[in-house]
Amino acid sequence: MVIDLNLLLPEIFTGLLGVGLLVLFFLWRGEGVVRAIGYLAAVGLAVAAVLAYGTVALDTSTLQGTWLADPLAGYFKVVFLLSGVMVALLSLSYLERLGESLAEFFILLVFLTLSMMVVISAGDLITLYLALEFQVITFAIMIGYRRREGAATEAALKYILLNAFSSAILLFGLSLLFGLSGTVDISGIAAAVSAGSPQPALYLAVIFVLAGLAFKVSLVPFHMWTPDVYQGAPTPITGFLAAGSKAAGFALLIRLFLTIFAPVSTVWTTVFVVLSVLTIILGNFVAVPQTNMKRLLAYASVGSAGYMIMGLIAADVTGVEGVLFYAFMNVLAILGAFGVAVVFANATGRDDIEAYAGLSKRSPLLALVMLLSTLSIAGIPGLAGFVAKFVIFWAIIDKGLVALALLGVVMSIVAVFYFLRIAKVMYVFEPKEETPIRVAPAARIVLVASMVLTLVLGIYPAPLLDLAREVALAVLR
Amino acid sequence: MEGFFDVGLYLILGAAFPLIAVGFAALLRPSNPDPDKLSIYECGVDPYGDARVRFHIRYYIFALMFVIFDVETVFMYPWAALFKDLGAFALVEMLIFIGLLVLALIYAWKERVLRWI
Numbered sequence: 001m002v003i004d005l006n007l008l009l010p011e012i013f014t015g016l017l018g019v020g021l022l023v024l025f026f027l028w029r030g031e032g033v034v035r036a037i038g039y040l041a042a043v044g045l046a047v048a049a050v051l052a053y054g055t056v057a058l059d060t061s062t063l064q065g066t067w068l069a070d071p072l073a074g075y076f077k078v079v080f081l082l083s084g085v086m087v088a089l090l091s092l093s094y095l096e097r098l099g100e101s102l103a104e105f106f107i108l109l110v111f112l113t114l115s116m117m118v119v120i121s122a123g124d125l126i127t128l129y130l131a132l133e134f135q136v137i138t139f140a141i142m143i144g145y146r147r148r149e150g151a152a153t154e155a156a157l158k159y160i161l162l163n164a165f166s167s168a169i170l171l172f173g174l175s176l177l178f179g180l181s182g183t184v185d186i187s188g189i190a191a192a193v194s195a196g197s198p199q200p201a202l203y204l205a206v207i208f209v210l211a212g213l214a215f216k217v218s219l220v221p222f223h224m225w226t227p228d229v230y231q232g233a234p235t236p237i238t239g240f241l242a243a244g245s246k247a248a249g250f251a252l253l254i255r256l257f258l259t260i261f262a263p264v265s266t267v268w269t270t271v272f273v274v275l276s277v278l279t280i281i282l283g284n285f286v287a288v289p290q291t292n293m294k295r296l297l298a299y300a301s302v303g304s305a306g307y308m309i310m311g312l313i314a315a316d317v318t319g320v321e322g323v324l325f326y327a328f329m330n331v332l333a334i335l336g337a338f339g340v341a342v343v344f345a346n347a348t349g350r351d352d353i354e355a356y357a358g359l360s361k362r363s364p365l366l367a368l369v370m371l372l373s374t375l376s377i378a379g380i381p382g383l384a385g386f387v388a389k390f391v392i393f394w395a396i397i398d399k400g401l402v403a404l405a406l407l408g409v410v411m412s413i414v415a416v417f418y419f420l421r422i423a424k425v426m427y428v429f430e431p432k433e434e435t436p437i438r439v440a441p442a443a444r445i446v447l448v449a450s451m452v453l454t455l456v457l458g459i460y461p462a463p464l465l466d467l468a469r470e471v472a473l474a475v476l477r
Numbered sequence: 478m479e480g481f482f483d484v485g486l487y488l489i490l491g492a493a494f495p496l497i498a499v500g501f502a503a504l505l506r507p508s509n510p511d512p513d514k515l516s517i518y519e520c521g522v523d524p525y526g527d528a529r530v531r532f533h534i535r536y537y538i539f540a541l542m543f544v545i546f547d548v549e550t551v552f553m554y555p556w557a558a559l560f561k562d563l564g565a566f567a568l569v570e571m572l573i574f575i576g577l578l579v580l581a582l583i584y585a586w587k588e589r590v591l592r593w594i
Contacts, residue, residue, distance in 0.1 A: 019577065026584070026587055200483075
């Protein structure tokens, strides 16, 4: 058995980072240890992102197929690690509101990022399932981190119960796959499935896996947990849920549906079209009357999943390219918007949209980042979100689903409406308090970086699109 | 469609089996309830108190600590059985695994979890 540990380099590094930070925490229990661990976590994850970028070009596997190092895994690892860096930096300006055990927060964050990386590199169903559970349990701890607050505990409980439920459904689907093919190896299952004629049990497996994963990416009608959990969780973790966890879910959808389930694509394409229509309509319309910023962004993020799934409906290179680009741009835009919410909540202790009145006068940077991030999510031309939606619409129009694309455009206009309402609150309304809001350096880096990248990718998306296209070509080969 | 018939049959059989088993038992068995029979079974001792007693959190924490070493043992049995074939690599692997668990134990110790509060 030959084991190429180089393929696991980003994971080994991230794991050692987590363990190292824990050891550091044993040895040094002084003032400033929390901030040091926070910054070290951010820097370490950034280094891991560079290492992961080096694996994008690889297309191989090790540990007898258990571990995949292919472009899809490499690309999404960069996405996860980048959102991990941003969340770590944002958490540094949220410490006052997190309460206790702050050093552990960052250590858990490192392991959380690691869990997502294992999810996408898993080459067999057992590793995949264990990594998913690793992710869910770590997320549940972090969602309920402010354990003295009722809302946080409620959110953590809802998250763990609904994820246990969806995991059971997913596991049932996976066990059917094992029963059909006699192997847990993803490529083995794909070969067995495409060799025989489709059986009803395979359709059943498709539906169960689809339902299980739809919970994780919160497609309507599996989105029920999203608003409550997003609202109750500490805001940086909400951002990580909406950016990283969602990307992980879509990475898995791409991995499973475009390989194992490709022979029965007629079955799941129809289901995905229905889910996509429901998701973009409900997500965007229910966002309109929201009065809490985190709930509004939660519904907007539900809507985003509806757009991303369109790329899978197209199931071709352009579609996958669109999903990959969308996942990256979503990290920037969602973490930009939640970053503003983090800084704002830390300064004022409030999450309701009313409190944002006159934000442009209290902190022009916060207002501008919020404006550009939300408009990017809505898909205004000139921002990264537009390119993502454009590529995805292009892909499904190419497949003849013009009506679905049209619906997507109309719902984007709804999104522009509720996001411009926030802009009006921030820019037109008079502030109730005049005190300027101080933006800590760590958060400033995240906010400015997300804003600049959103603008750059909106105007000059070619480099990332090229990379996404190469990855998409490798996925569909 | 033949395959769907199998799935349907499986569903029907799955639902029917527990219904028949419990239903038949209900028809056949004699039914003379008395207070002693209806009382909750608690290892032969007369049950007392409320079922919803609050256990102290320390039991839960010790159970959690136990799980660490429980899982470790589960992994060590197959490892020990195959150790001769796997060689030095497996030894290093297991040492890393145990090392991580020891770190977790040190963490628990530092957090004063091991103290009986």
